[in-house]
Amino acid sequence: MKTKSFSNMQCSIARTLEHVGSWWSLLIIRDAMMGARRFKHFQKSLGIAKNTLTSRLNELVEGRIMVRVPAADGSKYEEYQLTERGRELAPVIIALSQWGDKWVAHEDGPSTIITDKDSGERLPRVWPRRESGERMALSEVGMRRNTKAPPIDWTGKEEKIK
Amino acid sequence: MKTKSFSNMQCSIARTLEHVGSWWSLLIIRDAMMGARRFKHFQKSLGIAKNTLTSRLNELVEGRIMVRVPAADGSKYEEYQLTERGRELAPVIIALSQWGDKWVAHEDGPSTIITDKDSGERLPRVWPRRESGERMALSEVGMRRNTKAPPIDWTGKEEKIK
DNA sequence: CCCATATGGTCTCATATTGCAACCAAATAG
DNA sequence: CTATTTGGTTGCAATATGAGACCATATGGG
Numbered sequence: 001m002k003t004k005s006f007s008n009m010q011c012s013i014a015r016t017l018e019h020v021g022s023w024w025s026l027l028i029i030r031d032a033m034m035g036a037r038r039f040k041h042f043q044k045s046l047g048i049a050k051n052t053l054t055s056r057l058n059e060l061v062e063g064r065i066m067v068r069v070p071a072a073d074g075s076k077y078e079e080y081q082l083t084e085r086g087r088e089l090a091p092v093i094i095a096l097s098q099w100g101d102k103w104v105a106h107e108d109g110p111s112t113i114i115t116d117k118d119s120g121e122r123l124p125r126v127w128p129r130r131e132s133g134e135r136m137a138l139s140e141v142g143m144r145r146n147t148k149a150p151p152i153d154w155t156g157k158e159e160k161i162k
Numbered sequence: 163m164k165t166k167s168f169s170n171m172q173c174s175i176a177r178t179l180e181h182v183g184s185w186w187s188l189l190i191i192r193d194a195m196m197g198a199r200r201f202k203h204f205q206k207s208l209g210i211a212k213n214t215l216t217s218r219l220n221e222l223v224e225g226r227i228m229v230r231v232p233a234a235d236g237s238k239y240e241e242y243q244l245t246e247r248g249r250e251l252a253p254v255i256i257a258l259s260q261w262g263d264k265w266v267a268h269e270d271g272p273s274t275i276i277t278d279k280d281s282g283e284r285l286p287r288v289w290p291r292r293e294s295g296e297r298m299a300l301s302e303v304g305m306r307r308n309t310k311a312p313p314i315d316w317t318g319k320e321e322k323i324k
Numbered sequence: 325c326c327c328a329t330a331t332g333g334t335c336t337c338a339t340a341t342t343g344c345a346a347c348c349a350a351a352t353a354g
Numbered sequence: 355c356t357a358t359t360t361g362g363t364t365g366c367a368a369t370a371t372g373a374g375a376c377c378a379t380a381t382g383g384g
Binding site for chain 2: 004006009010011012013014015016017018019021022023026027030033034035036037038041045047048085087088089090091092093094095096097098099100101102103104105106108109110111112113114115116117118120123124125126127128129130131132133134135136138139140141142143144145146148149152154
């Protein structure tokens, strides 16, 4: 039973993970960002089982993170394309990538480096910043409860929080 | 078989997901960032099965994203705490949260708002920026292959790319 | 100090998900 | 026009999850 759905949760993180939280989803999106379009591209790049790939792609299409479009080259096969919704997951992908570069890098270094296309330089770390653009310390980041959401009481013994 | 390990992949995203890619991991980390410390906190907040929570917490501890420490209040029970490694996942969490706020928000709004502790204001979107702090367009973000990694050839029919 | 309850697990079972391999129809290549 | 590729689907075995029973230790109230 992998299935305990997050979709009824009010938390945006849980709701997002409902869309991209399965094992392969974010890697599929990563490949799409790197130019993969066809079923075979994802399959070969990931080494994922075909039926699983079918499921994940269908989920992403249902979640409007990707769309099936007629092939650009006139082929009768369809292609998978990121929507704007999907492309806006870039900060998540970049953050995951940069965390991995720093903390769990492969001995040969990362396979892919995220860059500023203009300069070709490695991108600075995606990080919380103020409006001014100034980087914040993590200790400066807070989390406030929405007034419409039940308050958190870690000590209590009452109902579930979510 | 949920298990096809990503750990041998060279890609940093895959390597990161190996640590935090399971269904509950990122929600556990979110709760820890919001002050959860004890087993019961996570259990009540998430409504996760106890055996699954045990597994996830053990994985996080093994991955040195959390540590078990003696309780701060003198209790004989231990507490779970984020390491620096774990705290540095904040950009990922924030990015997920903000994406959810924008694209799949709950009708009552998000349960939690990520803020600048100083001002109390909602944090600007975590987003790729140049060294200067200037926000980039997503189209300006590139991905370059490491020279040590095999090149990508989406059209080819050769071995797996990873 | 004693007893009731809370806490933090572990174990078993039913079910859901994944991976693998076989198979297939339509598309494409030569 | 035939062989191969593509994009699936289906069935089966292995594995992970959720639910609940169960248990030892810790804590709280009197």
